[in-house]
Amino acid sequence: MFDVGTAYLAAAGALLLVALGVGARALVRIFREARERSRKRREGELERYTKDPVYDRDPADPEADGAARSTCPQCGAENAAGFCYCRECAAPLGPN
Ligand SMILES: [Zn+2]
Known part of the structure; x- marks a missing residue:
């Protein structure tokens, strides 16, 4: 059994x-x-999960992030600081 x-x-x-x-x-x-x-x-x-100030800005105002901007010397497009190349024409933005 x-x-x-x-x-x-x-x-x-x-x-x-x-x-x-x-x-x-x-x-x-x-x-x-x-x-x-x-x-x-x-x-x-x-x-919050992150201290990154990018996530603190007002989504209704994309320009209010307080970050410096650099203007492309070739096409004049506004690029956020910290980028090495223009988002429009890919020209080097120089040191920033
Ligand atoms: Zn450009």
């Missing part, structure tokens, strides 16, 4: 139940933490 197949099935079933329990508990913890984090972020308790 107690053969190897039955014992194997019982052991596999027990392991499966344990794994399901652990996985479910981990998932619950992940979801709970994510909810907590999003709540904190909504209330402004949490710092």
Whole structure:
């Protein structure tokens, strides 16, 4: 009445139940933490992910990022500071 197949099935079933329990508990913890984090972020308790000032500027005003701009010496296009080549004509912008 107690053969190897039955014992194997019982052991596999027990392991499966344990794994399901652990996985479910981990998932619950992940979801709970994510909810907590999003709540904190909504209330402004949490710092933003990045300190990059690019993400702080007003999207309605693309010129208000406070960054210096350089004008292309070849075509006159406005380029954001930090770029080495013009975005319009790819001419070198010089050191900035
Ligand atoms: Zn240019």
